[in-house]
Amino acid sequence: MASQVLVGKSGPVRLGKLLGKGGEGAVYEVEGRPEVAAKVYLAPASSERSDKLLAMAALRTPALDQLTAWPLEVLRHSDGKVTGFVMANLRDSKDIHRLYSPKSRLADFPQADWRMVVRAALNTARAFAVLHQAGHLVGDVNHGGVRISPDATVRLIDTDSFQVSHQGRTFLCEVGVQDFTPPELQGKAFKQVTRTANHDNFGLAVLIFQMLMNGRHPFAGRYSGSGEMPIEKAIPEFRYAYSSNAAAMKMQPPPLTPPAAAASPEVAGLWERAFGSGGAKPGGRPTAQEWVQALTKLESGFVRCSQRSSHFYFGGYGSCPWCPIERAGIALFGGTAAVIKKLGPGQFNLESVWRDITSATLPPLASMPQPTVVPASQSVAAVGLRRRAWRNMGWAVGLAILVLGVVLNAPAFLLWAGLGFGMGAWVNSRGRADVTPITARYQQAKTHYEGLKARWTQEQSDTQLQLKQQQLRPLRDELLGLSAERERRYAVLMNNRQRHALNAYLDQFEIEKATIPGIGAAKKAMLESFGVETAADVVRSNVLQVPGFGPALTDRLLKWRQKLEGQFRFNPAAAIDPRQVADLDRTIMSRRSQLEAELTTGRMTVLQLRQAALTRRQALESAMQDAARLYSQAAADAKAVGG
Numbered sequence: 323m324a325s326q327v328l329v330g331k332s333g334p335v336r337l338g339k340l341l342g343k344g345g346e347g348a349v350y351e352v353e354g355r356p357e358v359a360a361k362v363y364l365a366p367a368s369s370e371r372s373d374k375l376l377a378m379a380a381l382r383t384p385a386l387d388q389l390t391a392w393p394l395e396v397l398r399h400s401d402g403k404v405t406g407f408v409m410a411n412l413r414d415s416k417d418i419h420r421l422y423s424p425k426s427r428l429a430d431f432p433q434a435d436w437r438m439v440v441r442a443a444l445n446t447a448r449a450f451a452v453l454h455q456a457g458h459l460v461g462d463v464n465h466g467g468v469r470i471s472p473d474a475t476v477r478l479i480d481t482d483s484f485q486v487s488h489q490g491r492t493f494l495c496e497v498g499v500q501d502f503t504p505p506e507l508q509g510k511a512f513k514q515v516t517r518t519a520n521h522d523n524f525g526l527a528v529l530i531f532q533m534l535m536n537g538r539h540p541f542a543g544r545y546s547g548s549g550e551m552p553i554e555k556a557i558p559e560f561r562y563a564y565s566s567n568a569a570a571m572k573m574q575p576p577p578l579t580p581p582a583a584a585a586s587p588e589v590a591g592l593w594e595r596a597f598g599s600g601g602a603k604p605g606g607r608p609t610a611q612e613w614v615q616a617l618t619k620l621e622s623g624f625v626r627c628s629q630r631s632s633h634f635y636f637g638g639y640g641s642c643p644w645c646p647i648e649r650a651g652i653a654l655f656g657g658t659a660a661v662i663k664k665l666g667p668g669q670f671n672l673e674s675v676w677r678d679i680t681s682a683t684l685p686p687l688a689s690m691p692q693p694t695v696v697p698a699s700q701s702v703a704a705v706g707l708r709r710r711a712w713r714n715m716g717w718a719v720g721l722a723i724l725v726l727g728v729v730l731n732a733p734a735f736l737l738w739a740g741l742g743f744g745m746g747a748w749v750n751s752r753g754r755a756d757v758t759p760i761t762a763r764y765q766q767a768k769t770h771y772e773g774l775k776a777r778w779t780q781e782q783s784d785t786q787l788q789l790k791q792q793q794l795r796p797l798r799d800e801l802l803g804l805s806a807e808r809e810r811r812y813a814v815l816m817n818n819r820q821r822h823a824l825n826a827y828l829d830q831f832e833i834e835k836a837t838i839p840g841i842g843a844a845k846k847a848m849l850e851s852f853g854v855e856t857a858a859d860v861v862r863s864n865v866l867q868v869p870g871f872g873p874a875l876t877d878r879l880l881k882w883r884q885k886l887e888g889q890f891r892f893n894p895a896a897a898i899d900p901r902q903v904a905d906l907d908r909t910i911m912s913r914r915s916q917l918e919a920e921l922t923t924g925r926m927t928v929l930q931l932r933q934a935a936l937t938r939r940q941a942l943e944s945a946m947q948d949a950a951r952l953y954s955q956a957a958a959d960a961k962a963v964g965g
Contacts, residue, residue: 416430427654435633440534459519461484492516543568
């Protein structure tokens with residue numbers, strides 16, 4: 323077949339290397355034209371398909387060429403019969419599933435982060451928007467129909483299955499995949515259905531959901547009702563597992579899945595419209611252009627995680643939604659991490675930082691200012707003299723009346739005594755009026771001084787700074803021990819090479835590509851939504867937790883895995899899987915960055931605590947000196963007036 327010559331628009335087309343083969347046809351390189359490829363059908367094209375390809379070639383536009391693998395020219399046999407078409411060669415692109423599936427992403431797009439995933443979703447929406455604007459439909463929406471390049475450029479493929487209209491004639495899309503088919507078309511024969519843009523919009527929403535949610539299917543969840551709830555049943559019953567109404571629908575998302583709002587409330591709202599019952603109404607679902615607008619807005623709201631530099635997320639969510647998933651052992655993004663053998667000092671200088679932390683001590687407090695003996699103020703001394711004069715006069719008056727009473731009327735002694743005491747007290751009271759403010763000032767000065775004295779004692783024994791320094795010491799010790807910890811973990815990897823090599827081998831076999839009896843596309847999507855992507859993930863306990871997978875289907879998966887295990891051969895001389903080493907180094911580097919950041923912040927905190935304490939002490943010392951002086955004077959004044 324490689325030497326076969328077909329006829330195109332401008333002459334002979336010689337087929338080159340086989341690029342791929344499917345159920346309907348095969349794709350070849352075109353000799354002398356590396357930018358294009360030829361799709362050749364295995365069976366002769368029907369008159370309907372021939373007419374469709376000729377119509378599509380006539381409908382070709384630059385916009386369609388840019389975003390799809392649109393037929394560039396029709397291929398014929400020497401007898402004139404249509405046998406295929408020429409399209410763009412997408413040899414540098416990969417199935418979009420390779421980007422949004424976590425394991426595939428780490429293998430095929432190791433530098434990709436969530437920003438690239440969102441950009442790919444945005445470009446996919448743009449491709450749908452251009453197609454719909456031209457009056458055409460994808461029809462058979464599925465992840466196998468979208469190709470992604472390393473720069474996030476997207477192309478829609480399998481264009482010969484699209485629904486297109488030309489000169490009053492509509493060529494239908496006669497195929498479809500259950501897990502991308504809208505509720506209103508579930509169970510219908512596609513050969514008799516004229517699709518609408520609203521039907522495409524359901525599949526587009528599923529694609530975008532899977533991209534942004536790490537391969538999860540929106541209708542793959544745990545069902546709390548009776549019986550099973552496979553995806554093909556959940557879709558027509560509108561049981562969207564991430565809906566705000568999910569509890570009423572008896573659905574909940576799989577474990578280790580962020581809420582839909584992690585992709586922004588606007589995006590979550592579009593999913594609600596796409597997957598709810600209102601979406602089945604004509605024009606009820608978000609259009610491709612609406613997705614373009616929402617995802618463009620999402621791109622402007624990215625923030626970088628403070629814990630892992632490879633994590634980007636919607637800033638309005640509040641916290642990184644990827645960290646909890648990776649802490650549970652599921653690697654999501656490779657980022658820019660590289661394999662390192664030893665940890666270098668970098669720009670962070672631990673010795674300098676720790677010296678600043680430990681040297682930030684407080685000098686001993688000076689002696690506490692004490693009250694001293696001072697003379698009373700002149701004005702108060704005069705008041706004291708007047709009070710003593712009035713007091714002496716009061717005693718004299720009282721005594722004089724008493725004596726007079728005894729001399730004049732001895733039998734009425736008690737009456738005269740009372741009169742003398744009363745008159746003496748009245749005279750004495752004349753000197754007390756000026757004393758009250760003086761004694762009040764004394765009490766205020768005393769209370770203020772005693773309060774500052776308590777604060778002085780507290781400052782002298784302040785442990786806040788020391789406590790912070792003690793809290794930072796374990797972080798410093800851990801940082802010093804990171805290199806040893808890396809070597810320890812590396813040794814564990816060495817000792818477990820065979821087990822890890824087997825897992826790495828099994829990870830090459832994706833369930834999505836496997837042919838396993840009874841496990842079709844919908845069940846594969848359910849498995850992936852619950853984290854079972856490759857043969858390495860096929861563990862009985864894990865599979866039995868996936869809805870719809872009982873002992874029988876689980877045994878089929880296990881037999882498939884066991885068959886692959888039998889083909890594995892361990893090489894004792896083999897090195898550790900570089901991906902494992904890279905993951906180890908990412909973990910160590912992430913922890914080092916975290917510790918360095920915490921120690922840097924801790925250093926600033928310690929220095930701020932020290933400066934604050936010095937400022938407080940200085941202010942307290944000045945206040946104590948003033949308080950002691952005022953207390954001393956108030957005490958002298960009170961004593962002077964007899965208060």
